[in-house]
Amino acid sequence: MPALTAKLSPSVDFIGAFDPKIRTFDIIMKTANGSSYNSYVVRGSAGVAIMDTVKKEFSKDFFLRLESLCKYEEILYIVLHHLEPDHSGALEELMLRAPQAKLIISGRAVLMLKGIIKSDVAFETANTGKIISLGDKTIEFLSTPFLHWPDTMSSYLHEEKILFSGDVFGSHYYDERLFDDEVGDFSYAFKYYYDHIMRPFKQYVLQALNLYSRFDIVTIAPLHGPILRTNPQYYIDKYEEWSSEAKFRKHTFGKKMLSVFYMSSYDNTHTMAKKIMEGADSIEGIVASMYDLASLDESNMVDLLEESDAVIIGSPTINGDAVKPAWDLLACMAYLESQGKIGAAFGSYGWTGEAPEMLHDRMRWLKFRLPVKPIKIKLIPTKEELEDCFAFGVEVAEITMGKMVEMEI
């Protein structure tokens, strides 16, 4: 392999590694075009900073590139914007080779560092506003947590207007031409990366964009895929648009969405669902709707869940469990923010009836608010039981509209 490096600006070079063969990333992502682990060297009059490393298996390429541009003794700082192993894989070795270098990580990364490097190493932490100097070059740090781990941060090189954004604005897209104006069409990979990695953290994306907006950005240097230098604002605008677009109905009609998802074999859970929906829909400000899980695609599930302020799930108990589509629905929460959503569960059963309780429990782990106990009904609901279902719908809807819950425990 040639020790290929690439210049972003007079004092910044790419020294990352290419992984053309990878086809699945982090278990959850398909990577048809492979990927890259981007790392950069910044040169100042007093010495250099290394911005992130690469996945361990690719250390050799990384060190070759690094050595073609600087000596280990020149390294003043090693900055890790994110400790995930795809970027911290060569850290331990780099610190051995450059023992004088100061490691810089975010405050939230401190406890993680111990889990990544098993030996004790010296480090400094950075929060928004911290500045390091390389002589004639100045790097300012920005705290941008949860994008997509608690520890993530970004930094900005003032003199050359480069934003080191971490995984933000990344794409799994291998192309050695490297710059957005020279590589192939990576737009699908840019969106796919956002959808799978950033979408659960929309509020944090918006916070980060707000911090970025303080700076004049000429080049965005992310940790994966093409370096964005043609029109960085285009990519920033995309992130802004995608992070703001949920809750269309809430913003347009001022209503809150309550969705009842159910599955039913002999119509009992379905009958309950109808009554719960009726009850919920009777509350001013709520639009309640019902969806049969038997025929919802995953992408529809994700969109519906995202739009819903309250999610009520109904499943019969089958062989001591809730039905698979109900679990599939909840598995979609991996792509979404759940904080702040109201949840509730119900279902008809024959003799054990654990499904509603199990769904309720799972929703608790997913950080739903669960102010109402699950409701289960033995086989065919009676008229009185259907009134309970109506009241259940009313209660969940009222709480969704802001009714305070008071209790004693």
Place this chain on the structure above:
Amino acid sequence: MVSVYLKNDNIKVNVKTGKSMREIARKSGASMEFGCRVGDCSTCIAKIVHGADLLNPINDKELLAIKAIGSKEENLRLMCQCIVEADEGEIEISYFF
């Protein structure tokens, strides 16, 4: 009874002295988030809007976690380390701020 108001969830829970915030969160259905439950991960960090003195005193793990996060907010606590110690009064808690 101490009244614990969980602001983000709009839930008011009346509890006797000795109740842990973990139990209060779980039993009330609040969406307060916990991770390790032993004070290591900072997931459960929250702000005591008022009534901080009605809880047990802050411990070393919490001080360390708050320092690491570098926030200038006052009265931050790790919810997994908090217990209601008073008999009377009102506490208000706000999480994910």
